[in-house]
Amino acid sequence: MRTLMPPRTRSWLWCLLLLAGLALPAQGTAGPAFDSPPERDAAGFFSLDWEGAERFELEQASGPDHEDARIIYRGSDTSTTVSGLPDGEYRFRIREEGAEEWADETVVVVEHHPLSRAFLFFALGAALFVVLILAIARGRRLA
């Protein structure tokens, strides 16, 4: 292979490899980032994933000014499960543990299913359950 590649091409390739090598540390300094965070949630639970450092700090706040912000995780895990939040807009920020600046931010809007939909499914389930009990009880009697 080496004999087939002209010296000029080889030099260009070396230059490209060198540039790529220089670019890698630059990416690392950008710090941690969220990995495909959800935008909306109706179920009431979701997970957040992140990467880009050894140890992390994750902050949660409910307003754009981060007034009620609190650190919800500090450590080396790369994901967390969020649940039990009422309807609202939640802001999450991530950074390397000990860093001054936040490296990435994401907003998740929690909007639970409407109660009317929830009770519709509940009523459907209750009706089916009654039918099931009656079917077995009646079947046993006739059998």
Place this chain on the structure above:
Amino acid sequence: MTIAEDVAILPEGIAWGLLIAFGILWVILGWYLGRKNRTAEDHMLAGRNVGMALATATAMATWVTANTTMTAPQLALQLGVWGMFGYSLGALGLILFAPMARRIRELMPQGFTSGDFIRLRFGKFTWRVFLVVSLIYAFGWLVSLAMAGGVLINALAGIDYRVGMTVILTVCVLYTLLGGLRAVIGTDFVQTVIIVLGVAFIAWLTIDKVGFEAIHFNLMEERPELLNLLFPAAIMFLFNNLFFGVGEIFHSNVWWSRAFAFGRSVGFRAYLLAGLLWLPIPIVAGFVALATPALGINVPVADMVGPLVAAEILGLTGAIVVFIVVFAALASSLDSLLAATSDLVTRDIYRGHIRKRASDHEQFRATKVVVVLLGLVTWAAASYRGELPVIGSLAEVLYFTGAFVASAIWPVVAGLYWRRANPTGAGLSMVAGTTLGLVSYFTIGFYVAALVGAAVSLAVLVLFTWLAPRDFDWRLLAEAEPHSAAPVTGGAR
């Protein structure tokens, strides 16, 4: 998405020691209990004379699975108090199956599989649809159990997920291979004792060390919706879980093979008692997840929450107890499922479709080959946890199968009790129920798929039977020889 080795609570050496010790125990028990198996019937149905104590223990232990000890805490973390109470409604599956087990034994004294019943009652079309539904469910359950094994070992000891999953799967395949249903039922008895004592111990220590007040206060501060009785997704989930549990038990050969294997008059009492004893277990197991905010634990993946909380509260001893309990729960279900699914594949696919004149010896050998093949396919799928769309968390995999199994509830109930049920309607009810159940799984959420599947299936079956009722003579089930290559067609006369 995994726990780093340096933050694991259980030292790797201890974890390997427990894995090897219990692995060897189950394999030796499997060999010992199954050493007298000579025929396929011995291997598959344990001589059809299992007594009350073993019958109750095997029904309960099989139903206490990774899904109970690990998914119940996951659901408590995601859906709050209704999550764990909803999960306990799965007990109704066992309780409602009690009268059905008696009827199954009476109608088919020589039956082998749930597939036998559907074929004789509804004919080939419905039988094939049922086999697809049943095998997809069995495969989903197998994968979720194998995943749970890997997650457990990773969460507690930091051992690589794939390594832990492979070891647990290998142990279960080995002893199921050696002992058949007799080994499965025997090990289930030992495993039930371990599970009940272990779960009670963990719950008692959680309350003792954290306390109700601290749990309640921190939940109200950080995750208030988990205590909200009007949590919409949790309300939608309640009956969904009930129908999922009922669907799993009513259709699956795991429970039918036990109905055939239990002695006469044992099935009804054993299933009823097992259901009542099982009822509180998801609540006790799920409760520990509510201590997460009070303990300030991060839960990287929801299905890890049970082992993580228990290990955090109880330290090394707790981690060891959790490890043994969940290993026992996993093994007791994985072996049952491997045995029952291999029976179904051997009887209904190999004997029913490929080699119709297979001798008893050939079936005996085929059962063992199928166990190994099932183990390999399960291993391959569980290796892709988090990388394939449906193979995400335990609950996602499990509830994906909800649409399939819930749509099989009405064909089974109608098959047993409704003389005029239309055979084609029974097959189409499963097709329509599964299809719309899956649509709801992807468009609304995993917590409604089974409910939608059950509702649609009932509507289709009732409609077809109303338009074209077909009479059936129950005696045909008892008179038919299940070994026969030429089944009674469809029951439609």
